[in-house]
Amino acid sequence: MADRQSTSQRQTPAQQLLSLLGPVDTYHDTSHLGAFGMPSGAMTEDMLSPVATATGATRFGPLEKVHAFWFAGMSCDGCSVAVTGATLPSVESLMLGAHPGVPRVVLHHPVINMESGPYYLQPAEQAVAGKLDAPYVVILEGSIADETIAHLQGGYWSSTGEEPWGPDGELRPVSSTEWIARLAPNAAAMIAIGTCATWGGIPSAEGNPTGAMSLMDFLGKDYRSVLGVPVVNVPGCPPIGDNFTETVAAVLYFLQGFGPLPEFDELGRPAWLFGETVHRRCVRGAYYEEGTFAEEFGDPECLVEIGCWGPVVNCNITSRGAIAGLGGCMNAGGACIGCTMPGFPDKFTPFYSRPPGSLASTTVSRMVGSVIRPLRKFSNNNLNREVRWDKQGATPSAYSRERSEPSGLSNVGHKFYDRLRRHGDTARHDADVWGKRPDESPSGGSPRGDRANV
């Protein structure tokens, strides 16, 4: 019992870090800095506000804007690249308030924004101090490094800017982890983008020295934003940009009071995006079903025997594509290595060798496929012929010279199949042409109206 109590009272990694670092209340003084040059004081928001500010007619709710703070933890910036390519909706349209009901997004992104240095950090400082002029969401790409490890050595793993938060107001690098810990309690939503931020990803793989973890692990399972939203997870390495912007738009509709809280699964993923496996919508799925498999990359068949994990991986890239509806792993010839999954990468290595569990299902597919494929080919050949050609015993196509006419055995087979197909059809006895009802036959046959007299 005592054990259970101490477990429930245990601090989250975020709380532990803040306990170590202590509170802050001193911020940059930008009054001595010029407006131009480096650091740049030209604010992106000042440029966009005049054209993007929503009016009452398009706002549909109390919020005119929402700040979005983008932080990079242990990251390769691939998520940023993926999101800037999103089209449904695009980042630009969200920043320009182009979607009625969605408050415009004031994005604070280290690559996109014009302002830099202390100017760039100012809105984040205001958010920490509780003085920001609108609600904010926090977006994290990359995993959370355990900065308590680095702090004890006098360093840091990954940082975003400097703040006068050292002894006696000295400037010190502020880790992305620290920003996240300070901003999370008052955020309207905390959104993890990409597998590093959602599950730890590659930086948390076996052997890493950083203690890298996911945003959800960092904030703890009891975390709720000020509006009651747990951590939202949009995985992928990199994620599909549209998956992310669509989820953000759905969350913003909710914050606006214009839509319900979107449906998330038990791991905080948008349920409508991650409910299906890759395999169920794969363009190569029919090859799997017929038991034919690629032997090397470049082959058109199913890739499972050269390392595809699609049947057991939740991801929608086969139906949505990678960017603007195009591309995506199997569509472009790549096998699924499970990059959206919490077990990635350790549970999927070595990449490009067949998943051991696939042996049973591919063996069954091969056995079934060896029967099904010839039968389908048989039917396919027959269905590629007009009934007229069957009657004439010839195919009058200039391209058909290399095609032989069906053999006698094939004709008997098709007649038998035709009888099976029309079993239970009471009009079948009236048909004088194989495969057609009388009133549809090229020779005219008995009109339907005569049938009662037969």
Ligand code: SF4
């Ligand atoms: S390539 Fe992968 S996802 Fe596609 S059918 Fe084969 S196993 Fe399934």
Ligand code: SF4
């Ligand atoms: S198909 Fe697999 S490797 Fe490709 S994006 Fe989806 S989870 Fe990642």
